[in-house]
Amino acid sequence: MAVYTEVTDEALRTFLAAYPLGELVAFRGIAEGVENSNYALKTGSGDFVLTLYEKRVDPVELPWFLGLMEHLAAQGLRCPQPVKARDGVALRELAGRPAAICTFLPGVWPRRVRPAHAAPLGEALGRLHAASAGFHAVRPNGLGPSAWGPLLDRCRAGGDAVQPGLIAELDGKLAAILAAWPATGALPVGQIHADLFPDNVFFLDGPDGRPVVSGLIDFYFACTDLLAYDIAVCLNAWAFEPDGAYNVTRAHALLAAYQRVRPLTAAEAAALPVLCRGAAMRFLLTRLYDWMATPPGALVTRKDPLEYLAKLRFFAAAEGSAALGL
Amino acid sequence: MAVYTEVTDEALRTFLAAYPLGELVAFRGIAEGVENSNYALKTGSGDFVLTLYEKRVDPVELPWFLGLMEHLAAQGLRCPQPVKARDGVALRELAGRPAAICTFLPGVWPRRVRPAHAAPLGEALGRLHAASAGFHAVRPNGLGPSAWGPLLDRCRAGGDAVQPGLIAELDGKLAAILAAWPATGALPVGQIHADLFPDNVFFLDGPDGRPVVSGLIDFYFACTDLLAYDIAVCLNAWAFEPDGAYNVTRAHALLAAYQRVRPLTAAEAAALPVLCRGAAMRFLLTRLYDWMATPPGALVTRKDPLEYLAKLRFFAAAEGSAALGL
Numbered sequence: 001m002a003v004y005t006e007v008t009d010e011a012l013r014t015f016l017a018a019y020p021l022g023e024l025v026a027f028r029g030i031a032e033g034v035e036n037s038n039y040a041l042k043t044g045s046g047d048f049v050l051t052l053y054e055k056r057v058d059p060v061e062l063p064w065f066l067g068l069m070e071h072l073a074a075q076g077l078r079c080p081q082p083v084k085a086r087d088g089v090a091l092r093e094l095a096g097r098p099a100a101i102c103t104f105l106p107g108v109w110p111r112r113v114r115p116a117h118a119a120p121l122g123e124a125l126g127r128l129h130a131a132s133a134g135f136h137a138v139r140p141n142g143l144g145p146s147a148w149g150p151l152l153d154r155c156r157a158g159g160d161a162v163q164p165g166l167i168a169e170l171d172g173k174l175a176a177i178l179a180a181w182p183a184t185g186a187l188p189v190g191q192i193h194a195d196l197f198p199d200n201v202f203f204l205d206g207p208d209g210r211p212v213v214s215g216l217i218d219f220y221f222a223c224t225d226l227l228a229y230d231i232a233v234c235l236n237a238w239a240f241e242p243d244g245a246y247n248v249t250r251a252h253a254l255l256a257a258y259q260r261v262r263p264l265t266a267a268e269a270a271a272l273p274v275l276c277r278g279a280a281m282r283f284l285l286t287r288l289y290d291w292m293a294t295p296p297g298a299l300v301t302r303k304d305p306l307e308y309l310a311k312l313r314f315f316a317a318a319e320g321s322a323a324l325g326l
Numbered sequence: 327m328a329v330y331t332e333v334t335d336e337a338l339r340t341f342l343a344a345y346p347l348g349e350l351v352a353f354r355g356i357a358e359g360v361e362n363s364n365y366a367l368k369t370g371s372g373d374f375v376l377t378l379y380e381k382r383v384d385p386v387e388l389p390w391f392l393g394l395m396e397h398l399a400a401q402g403l404r405c406p407q408p409v410k411a412r413d414g415v416a417l418r419e420l421a422g423r424p425a426a427i428c429t430f431l432p433g434v435w436p437r438r439v440r441p442a443h444a445a446p447l448g449e450a451l452g453r454l455h456a457a458s459a460g461f462h463a464v465r466p467n468g469l470g471p472s473a474w475g476p477l478l479d480r481c482r483a484g485g486d487a488v489q490p491g492l493i494a495e496l497d498g499k500l501a502a503i504l505a506a507w508p509a510t511g512a513l514p515v516g517q518i519h520a521d522l523f524p525d526n527v528f529f530l531d532g533p534d535g536r537p538v539v540s541g542l543i544d545f546y547f548a549c550t551d552l553l554a555y556d557i558a559v560c561l562n563a564w565a566f567e568p569d570g571a572y573n574v575t576r577a578h579a580l581l582a583a584y585q586r587v588r589p590l591t592a593a594e595a596a597a598l599p600v601l602c603r604g605a606a607m608r609f610l611l612t613r614l615y616d617w618m619a620t621p622p623g624a625l626v627t628r629k630d631p632l633e634y635l636a637k638l639r640f641f642a643a644a645e646g647s648a649a650l651g652l
Contacts, residue, residue, distance in 0.1 A: 008438040023531070027434045028366060029357030040354060040366055108353045111334040205349070
């Protein structure tokens with residue numbers, strides 16, 4: 001669920017008075033997203049999304065996120081565009097939290113991924129990377145390779161209770177990933193989404209009935225990192241069947257569509273397997289940490305870290321980029 | 327949070343194909359309501375709310391609820407109006423659940439109740455009772471006086487752990503309430519909302535800046551019972567300050583506005599204190615039961631039953647209807 005902070009109607013009215021958006025028509029909490037509080041906001045000017053930034057987002061980083069979204073939208077990418085108040089400022093405060101209003105994006109995120117989603121997703125990711133080229137401010141990836149060792153250490157005490165032998169296996173696999181990780185400068189770097197899971201990609205039906213990407217949302221893990229690592233995240237998030245099988249056809253469609261926008265360098269193509277292992281490790285570790293920190297009786301969905309152990313093992317055993325669909 | 331059942335986009339498309347609502351534009355879970363799964367649905371025809379009915383609602387009773395809402399909307403009351411598919415049927419199935427699409431209502435529910443809300447609320451409640459007069463199907467109140475004894479029995483074992491002496495106090499107060507409860511036929515009966523808390527009442531600013539009720543929602547506790555009991559529920563839900571003080575001015579405004587639409591009979595006026603005690607008992611008991619059934623570590627909001635013990639004690643000590651604002 002995604003409403004952690006309640007907003008009184010007086011506070012909302014005062015907040016909205018700073019914007020040229022017309023009268024308030026509706027205001028409903030949205031049950032999606034896990035980091036922030038999101039409200040569907042309707043005014044005389046149309047539909048918007050109001051986000052209150054919660055604890056996990058560092059307020060100091062918000063101008064970077066909003067700046068990136070503004071830049072991408074100006075390049076024609078369909079993503080939430082921060083709406084400026086009359087004084088030109090988009091990042092404000094509401095109910096004691098940093099808050100911003102963004103444009104509403106049409107579309108529906110796929111609860112079940114179909115093969116037809118792969119090509120439009122790959123193309124959208126390619127366009128995202130192309131559009132971000134002119135945005136030069138750097139935000140290091142706080143959940144990149146240098147974070148994985150410390151994260152694994154924080155899971156060390158209780159990890160084997162989740163699955164016997166887990167920590168030793170992760171120690172071995174992490175050492176192999178870090179040893180094979182591309183050297184600085186070897187692969188193109190740019191702004192990446194870093195969390196492009198199905199719930200962050202909206203689709204609509206195109207004229208031929210095939211899905212078309214109508215928007216990308218939730219840029220609050222975005223950072224400056226290897227562009228091809230973003231592809232690896234997407235292969236983790238989109239290329240596996242519900243039964244755990246890697247769908248190489250779907251992966252190929254995603255990769256081919258991406259490369260029609262931005263062809264991979266030879267070094268990127270060669271690095272794809274280790275990048276996929278790294279991405280699997282990243283989501284395994286954050287899920288494992290959250291799993292151990294969440295009481296079993298809690299009525300919040302705990303995402304199963306072992307799903308990513310299976311993906312990590314698959315990528316560790318895969319022989320070369322061709323096996324991944326490249 | 328209020329999305330218990332996920333809907334795949336294929337299932338949603340098939341479901342929507344039965345309606346003359348145009349193409350799907352957006353579909354987002356709403357983080358409000360606690361009984362059912364609610365989605366904000368936008369199509370080429372406008373905004374709607376799609377509800378999937380979860381376990382706590384008996385599917386056999388859904389035609390009654392939808393029929394009441396349809397009747398009330400036809401009488402001009404602003405409430406969700408069930409939308410019929412091309413075959414004339416509003417109650418359908420989606421993702422293995424009974425499901426219905428209703429019209430979208432503008433407005434914002436008050437996170438903090440202000441004195442200015444009381445009169446429009448009272449008037450809206452009066453209009454609801456007036457509009458429901460032509461709807462004759464009976465639905466007994468499953469959480470009425472005859473349910474309170476059994477509910478208290480189910481809390482008997484663990485109730486004193488919530489507050490020492492609680493069960494003995496409730497035994498005594500319940501016996502007094504039931505002994506003083508109006509005899510059958512003594513008070514006017516009709517269709518009541520039975521759960522008209524602030525999150526079920528939407529307001530918008532009127533032309534003079536004062537709040538105007540723009541809609542009443544969530545009729546899934548509605549039933550056939552004493553009309554004045556619905557007023558008693560509203561006094562419990564709207565007349566207390568956050569510090570627990572009964573705001574008699576606000577209660578008076580609510581009651582006066584109600585009576586401008588439907589004057590109370592002398593018997594109703596005399597019965598108001600015991601009806602208020604009964605309503606406090608009803609919400610105390612269901613909250614107490616839910617409190618005991620919810621593990622303390624669970625990340626779901628448990629509503630404090632003792633808030634209603636304080637209200638029950640206030641109403642038990644109040645001397646006559648005048649002390650309640652009548």
